[in-house]
Amino acid sequence: MSTNIDHIKEEHHHQPSGLMRWITTTNHKDIGSLYLWFSLLMFFIGGFMALIIRAELFQPGLQLVVPGFFNQMTTMHALIMIFGALMPAFVGLANWQLPMMIGAPDMALPRLNNWSFWILPFAFTMLLSTLFFESGGPAAGWTLYPPLSLQGGNSMPFVIFSLHLLGASSILGAINVIATILNMRAPGMTLMKMPIFVWTWLITAFLLIAAMPVLAGAITMLLTDRFYGTSFFTAAGGGDPVLFQHIFWFFGHPEVYILILPAFGIISTIIPAFSRKKLFGYDSMVYATASIALLSFIVWAHHMFTVGMPLAGEIFFMFTTMLIAVPTGVKVFNWVATMWRGSMTFETPMLFSLAFIILFTIGGFSGLMLAITPADFQYHDTYFVVAHFHYVLVPGAIFAVIAAVYYWLPKWTGKMYNETLGKVHFWMTTVFVNITFFPMHFVGLAGMPRRIPDYAVQFTDFNMIASIGAFGFGLSQLLFVYILFQTLRQPVTAADKSWEGAEGLEWTLPSPAPYHSFDTPPKVD
Amino acid sequence: MSGSSYYVPHETKWPFLATIALMIMFIGLANYMNDESTLTLTLTGLGLLLIVVYGWFSYVVRESESGLYDDQVDMSFRWGMAWFIFSEVMFFAAFFGALYYARELSLPWLAGDGSGVSTNQELWPSFENVWPSNGPANYGGDFVVMKAAGIPALNTIILLISGLTVTWAHHGLKEGKRNQLILGLIATVLLGFIFVGFQAYEYSHAYNDLNLKMSSGIYGSTFYMLTGFHGFHVTLGAIMLTVILFRCIRGHFSNENHFGFEAVAWYWHFVDVVWLGLFVFVYWL
Numbered sequence: 001m002s003t004n005i006d007h008i009k010e011e012h013h014h015q016p017s018g019l020m021r022w023i024t025t026t027n028h029k030d031i032g033s034l035y036l037w038f039s040l041l042m043f044f045i046g047g048f049m050a051l052i053i054r055a056e057l058f059q060p061g062l063q064l065v066v067p068g069f070f071n072q073m074t075t076m077h078a079l080i081m082i083f084g085a086l087m088p089a090f091v092g093l094a095n096w097q098l099p100m101m102i103g104a105p106d107m108a109l110p111r112l113n114n115w116s117f118w119i120l121p122f123a124f125t126m127l128l129s130t131l132f133f134e135s136g137g138p139a140a141g142w143t144l145y146p147p148l149s150l151q152g153g154n155s156m157p158f159v160i161f162s163l164h165l166l167g168a169s170s171i172l173g174a175i176n177v178i179a180t181i182l183n184m185r186a187p188g189m190t191l192m193k194m195p196i197f198v199w200t201w202l203i204t205a206f207l208l209i210a211a212m213p214v215l216a217g218a219i220t221m222l223l224t225d226r227f228y229g230t231s232f233f234t235a236a237g238g239g240d241p242v243l244f245q246h247i248f249w250f251f252g253h254p255e256v257y258i259l260i261l262p263a264f265g266i267i268s269t270i271i272p273a274f275s276r277k278k279l280f281g282y283d284s285m286v287y288a289t290a291s292i293a294l295l296s297f298i299v300w301a302h303h304m305f306t307v308g309m310p311l312a313g314e315i316f317f318m319f320t321t322m323l324i325a326v327p328t329g330v331k332v333f334n335w336v337a338t339m340w341r342g343s344m345t346f347e348t349p350m351l352f353s354l355a356f357i358i359l360f361t362i363g364g365f366s367g368l369m370l371a372i373t374p375a376d377f378q379y380h381d382t383y384f385v386v387a388h389f390h391y392v393l394v395p396g397a398i399f400a401v402i403a404a405v406y407y408w409l410p411k412w413t414g415k416m417y418n419e420t421l422g423k424v425h426f427w428m429t430t431v432f433v434n435i436t437f438f439p440m441h442f443v444g445l446a447g448m449p450r451r452i453p454d455y456a457v458q459f460t461d462f463n464m465i466a467s468i469g470a471f472g473f474g475l476s477q478l479l480f481v482y483i484l485f486q487t488l489r490q491p492v493t494a495a496d497k498s499w500e501g502a503e504g505l506e507w508t509l510p511s512p513a514p515y516h517s518f519d520t521p522p523k524v525d
Numbered sequence: 526m527s528g529s530s531y532y533v534p535h536e537t538k539w540p541f542l543a544t545i546a547l548m549i550m551f552i553g554l555a556n557y558m559n560d561e562s563t564l565t566l567t568l569t570g571l572g573l574l575l576i577v578v579y580g581w582f583s584y585v586v587r588e589s590e591s592g593l594y595d596d597q598v599d600m601s602f603r604w605g606m607a608w609f610i611f612s613e614v615m616f617f618a619a620f621f622g623a624l625y626y627a628r629e630l631s632l633p634w635l636a637g638d639g640s641g642v643s644t645n646q647e648l649w650p651s652f653e654n655v656w657p658s659n660g661p662a663n664y665g666g667d668f669v670v671m672k673a674a675g676i677p678a679l680n681t682i683i684l685l686i687s688g689l690t691v692t693w694a695h696h697g698l699k700e701g702k703r704n705q706l707i708l709g710l711i712a713t714v715l716l717g718f719i720f721v722g723f724q725a726y727e728y729s730h731a732y733n734d735l736n737l738k739m740s741s742g743i744y745g746s747t748f749y750m751l752t753g754f755h756g757f758h759v760t761l762g763a764i765m766l767t768v769i770l771f772r773c774i775r776g777h778f779s780n781e782n783h784f785g786f787e788a789v790a791w792y793w794h795f796v797d798v799v800w801l802g803l804f805v806f807v808y809w810l
Contacts, residue, residue, distance in 0.1 A: 016536060024536040106533045108601035111581075115540030122548045126555075157555035165547065171612050179604040183597060213612045217619025224750065227558050229740030231664055232623055232750075235644075238660030238743030239623075240631035247619055310639060516533065 023118070026110035027515060028095045029412075034117050035092030036405070040481070042084030042124065043398075047474055049077040054436075054470040057463050060455050070453035071139035072131060078142035079159075082259065083166045084124055086393070089401045090262040091116070091173050094201050096412060098177065100506035100513060101195045103186025103522040108179035116173035123165035130155035141451060143248055144219065146233040146241050150226045157227070160219045167212040174208035177201055186505070188524035192286070195504050196279060199286050200265030203293045204258050210297070211254035218247040242307050249300035257296045260392060261289060263360075263400030264331060267353050269504075270407050271335050274350035275342030276501035281334040288327035288334075295324050305376045314373045321371040325364070332361055347499070348422030352403035355395055355430050363391030366441065381451075384444025390437045395430070402429075402480065409487060410494035414512035417487040425483060428476035435469030532593050539581035546573035582768075589785065590777060599784050606788045610795050613758070617799055620754065624747045624806060628656055632743070635661055659742025669735040671748065673808035676727050680720050681804050684759075687716035688797045691766070691790050698773070699780050710770040713793070717763030724756045751807055755799055762796045765789045 016024055025031060052073050056064045065073070095113065099106055107113050130137040135153020138144070149156065181202045185194070194202075222244070224230040231237020233244045264285075272279045279285065301309060301317040309317075335357050344350070366388040370376050379385060410416050439462035444450075448459045455463065497507040505522060506513070550570025556563040588594065594602075634641030636654035645652060649661035657670050671677065694709025696702075728749075731737040739749045769789050772778065778786055 023541050024538050026534050026537055109605055110534055111537045111540055112605070114537060115543060118541050118544045119547070122544050126548065126552065154559045157558040158552075161551040161555050165551070171609075175605050175608045175612075178608055179601045182604055183600045209608050209612045210615050213616035214619045217616055217623075221620075221623065221746075221750070223558075224739070224746070229665075229738070230746035230750065231660060231740075231742050232627075232746050234660070234664075235631070235635060236660050236662035237664040237746070238627060238632055238635065238658045239746065240626070240634075243623060243626050243631060246626065247622060250619075250622070308640060 026114050028099050028107045028110070028113065029513065029515065031113050031117050032092045032095030035088045035095060038120060039085050039089035039092060042080050042088070046077050046080035046085055047477065049073045049080065051470060051474055053077065054467040056453050057455070058467040059464070060457050060460055062454055065453065067453045068136060068139055071451065072137040074451050075138045075141055076131065079127065082142065086259050086397050087170060088120060093262065093401070093404050094177055097408065097506065098180055098198060098201060099184070099517045100509060101198050101504055102181065102184060102189060103505050103518045103524065104180065104184035105516045105518055107176050108184050109176045112172050112176050116169045116176065119165050119169040123162040123169070126158055127162040130158050143252070144222060146222060146225065146244050149222060157223060160223050163219055164216055167216050170208050170212050174205035177205040186518070186521040186524050192283065193524060196268040196282065196285055197262070197265035200261045200289055203289050204261045207254045207258050207293055207296065211251045211258070214247060215251035218244060218251065242304070245304045245307060246301065249303045250297070252303065253300045254296045257292055259397050261293065263356070263397045264289065266400040266404045267335060267356050270349050270353040270403055271338050273499050273501045273503065274347060275339045275344050277338055277342040279334070280337035284330055285334055288330040291327040292324060295320060299324065302371055305373050306380045318371055318373045322368065325368055328364055332357060347419060348426055349403045349407035351423065351426045352399045352406065356399045356403065359395030359399070359433070360392055363388055363396055366391065379444065381449055382444040383440040383448045383450055386450050387437050387440035387444055390440070394437065395433050410498035411506055411511050411513055413488060414492035414494050415487050415490040416494050416498070417483050421479065421483050425476060425479045428479065429473065432469045432472035432476055436466050436473055439466045532595065532598050539577060539584065543574065543577045543581065546570055546577050550574060586772065586777070599782070602784050602788070606791060610791060613795065617754070620747065620751050621802065621806070624751065627743045627747060632656065632658055657744035659744055665738050665741035665745060666736060668737040668741045668745070671727065671731055671735065671737060671808060673804065676723050677804060677808045680723050681800065683716050683720050684797050684800050687713045688794055690716065691793055695786065695790055698778060698783055698786060701780050706773055707770070710766060710773060714763055714766045714770055717759060717766060721756060721760050721763065724752065748807060751803055755796070755803055758796050758799070762789070762793050765792065
């Protein structure tokens with residue numbers, strides 16, 4: 001065996017360079033960067049699709065694209081933004097931050113980490129390639145409801161296998177996160193002393209491991225229904241198309257909290273830093289996050305109030321859904337109480353976080369409206385729903401990611417971004433995001449259905465405003481890319497503790513942080 | 526090693542190669558489902574995947590046997606395996622959920638219960654809710670049900686005994702009784718493959734004699750998906766046990782340090798528990 005030891009040790013001495021470095025890397029910072037860059041790329045691809053949608057909807061009638069392609073755009077825009085932009089962005093942040101925050105040298109399972117990332121570019125190549133098929137890409141919506149999704153073209157098995165791969169990647173990533181948090185904390189860091197971002201990611205990882213396999217099951221049944229004659233979703237064979245909706249949303253609702261819980265963690269980190277106060281109600285934040293996660297498993301059918309469920313079901317899912325407002329409210333009040341009488345300053349990460357609190361809360365309230373079953377009969381599948389989930393995902397989740405990037409960029413690169421440009425980016429983004437999505441509330445309440453390339457003329461004005469906002473929002477994000485590259489060209493000047501009020505182990509490391517975060521575990525009191 | 530007490534592997538080619546193999550396999554399979562002749566491509570991908578898995582695991586086994594892993598790495602592996610098994614539980618939960626939904630909700634509704642009254646009267650007035658069912662349109666034609674007594678009951682006993690033999694082998698490993706370890710493992714592997722053999726026989730019996738097919742409505746769908754994915758997991762588990770058996774014969778593992786053995790034993794017990802659920806809800810009730 002001794003020859004084996006020498007062999008293995010020797011192999012570990014040379015470090016590959018160029019492309020091979022990124023392909024073979026097991027380092028949490030390398031992999032975190034890969035995730036973040038990949039997410040940015042997907043954000044622009046998905047955003048480009050959104051602009052095609054908004055360009056078509058600028059006026060009633062059909063101008064630019066045929067309806068089939070329009071449906072492919074709505075389907076792909078959602079799949080790419082959820083699985084390609086947001087989830088990888090949060091995993092990238094987890095990769096960069098978790099080991100630094102808990103005082104570890106790296107993630108617990110570095111090879112698995114490499115695998116979870118490298119599945120993504122291949123799976124998305126497969127998914128995007130379906131757009132070039134003769135029969136086109138998937139067009140039944142990202143929820144893949146049968147019987148419509150069973151009637152699609154040749155893209156279907158490709159879409160399903162790419163989702164299988166993305167799910168596998170998420171599960172592997174989540175297993176890694178949990179193993180890291182439970183097993184790699186510095187001595188003295190008890191669970192209730194962990195940074196709140198670590199807590200939110202621990203709970204998110206649990207949601208991922210519990211929810212993603214259910215999606216895998218659901219889409220596997222779609223596949224066998226289409227190709228191997230099973231009748232899970234066919235009434236004539238004793239199944240039920242609604243069964244798919246139940247299984248899908250049993251995954252789908254935890255999934256939306258997968259997209260927002262890490263964002264809560266980021267906001268709960270940034271607000272105290274720029275208020276120069278400790279986070280108000282740390283314990284209640286932890287319990288609120290855990291409550292939201294547990295509730296997410298018993299609310300799924302609020303996505304399908306109009307499908308024809310028994311009354312008892314409608315009422316049960318209405319009340320459980322409304323219950324979620326309680327822990328979420330705890331969080332919002334805690335953020336506000338954290339700022340109360342703090343010495344606040346308004347650097348770019350703080351601005352994005354403040355906008356998050358206000359705009360996410362608007363999205364939360366429209367969610368409460370949708371939770372009321374009788375009201376939902378009016379709102380269901382209208383632009384009001386589109387407005388709701390874009391408010392929680394764009395000025396919610398995406399704002400949190402952007403805030404996190406500005407906040408930790410000096411730690412990652414040792415370089416400070418241009419504060420003036422950052423503020424310009426913030427104001428442009430915030431103004432345009434509201435111009436884009438706020439009018440959708442009105443057209444939705446007035447009855448404009450979603451996923452339709454044409455609409456009645458009375459909706460024209462608000463749609464024009466939304467389209468102008470969307471293009472403005474898209475352009476503003478080019479400024480973000482410019483700021484990122486401009487920052488990377490700066491000399492290393494950032495202090496180890498880049499923000500006066502920042503707390504946490506990552507700020508005890510040099511900026512930029514060393515390749516292996518903590519060689520010897522720090523002591524936490 | 527970066528001077529820390531923790532082992533951080535510095536580079537690896539295996540995950541990337543595994544992804545490429547997976548992609549070849551899935552592209553082949555997806556095209557095959559669309560009636561293209563890409564079976565060879567699919568099998569090539571599968572073959573490459575097996576080679577990569579073999580290479581990756583051999584590498585890890587060599588590292589483990591060279592003593593590179595400390596207690597903390599061991600604990601990371603434990604958490605990793607435990608949560609992986611939990612994800613598998615949730616995968617099966619989706620199919621069990623489909624089974625319960627069909628039996629408790631969709632079939633009664635199709636037979637006119639609750640809000641299903643008009644569906645039943647307009648479309649299938651003669652349909653009654655009995656289990657097993659292939660639906661109101663009698664998909665796949667009349668079939669005979671797979672009875673719980675017979676092969677399924679025998680397979681239950683086989684799996685339960687295999688759970689005992691693997692535990693017996695584990696005790697052998699912990700107490701340094703090598704013969705008990707090897708014998709216990711051989712027995713477990715044999716029982717595992719006998720189970721799979723019986724299952725294959727049962728499928729051929731169902732297709733040829735009972736007219737019970739995947740296309741036999743909701744009963745055929747749930748029956749084959751649940752038992753099929755379970756059988757696939759038993760096969761994987763039996764292969765993993767075989768690998769562990771060869772490692773034991775080569776003298777791997779110590780009585781203190783043998784997580785590879787334990788991980789596979791956990792997996793085997795998981796497969797066992799899923800089978801008990803299957804036996805009760807698919808075959809028996």
